[in-house]
Amino acid sequence: MNTDPSAQRPDPDVAPAGAAPDVAPLRFRQVMGRFATGVAVVTTVADGVDHGMTVNAFTSVSLEPPLVLFCVDRTARFHDMVLDSGLWAVSVLTEGMRDVSRWFATRGHRVDGRLRAWGHRRGAATGAVIFTGAVAALECRTYAVHDGGDHSIVVGEVLDLDTPDPSGKPLLYYEGEYRGISWA
Structure with a gap:
């Protein structure tokens, strides 16, 4: 029997059979489009300007502490805005x-002025836009950011919810x- 621990690990440079x-x-x-998802808009304020992005990669992560995550394309303008702000x-x-x-x-849209078309309020904890017609709303502070290939996985600590x-x-x-959705 071989007891050398390195002999039991797969070689990372060789694809498994x-x-x-x-x-x-x-x-x-x-x-992946066959997986039904909810639709959300993540908003932030950077240098006094509102920014937002539609996401469907959004989920809860933890109850203690309360954490959620969303994924954002690294090439999206919103990426740097939300990371710089830290509140969303x-x-x-x-x-x-x-x-x-x-x-x-x-x-490429500028948010300025467009928000008047939709009912919204500013979150007390973040100052970010929350749509009054939403089924749920959460205000978050960035807790961690992880590499996700061409996206960043942004984990947020929930500060307030409604x-x-x-x-x-x-x-x-x-x-x-x-x-x-139709209710049965």
Whole structure:
């Protein structure tokens, strides 16, 4: 019997038998699109200017302390704004907020003035925009940032939370399209 611990570890430079072939980005997107997600907008204030981005990579992480995370593309303008600010809010959108999602999903928009089209308030803990029609809202302080390939995984400590529209139905995203939910 070989008791050398190094002999029991796999060689990191050798792919294991049966390893998956290269995964094409388009195919990966198509397959992952089969996982229904909620839709949220993350907002922050940097140098007195509002910034926001639609996300569907958002989830809870921990109860103690209360942590959530979202993922942001490293090339997005929002990436540096939210990391520099360190404070941000998340508004989980309702079915009737597809226009909000689409607008914040399009790169290059300036937020100035556009917020008047949607009911919102400023979070007391962060000063970031929270949409009053959201099914849930959280205000966070950046707790950690992790490498996630071409994205950063931003973990936030929840400072405050609310359910602005507790009777609203959540907006879902599935197979590249917005969907609603029907209650059985």
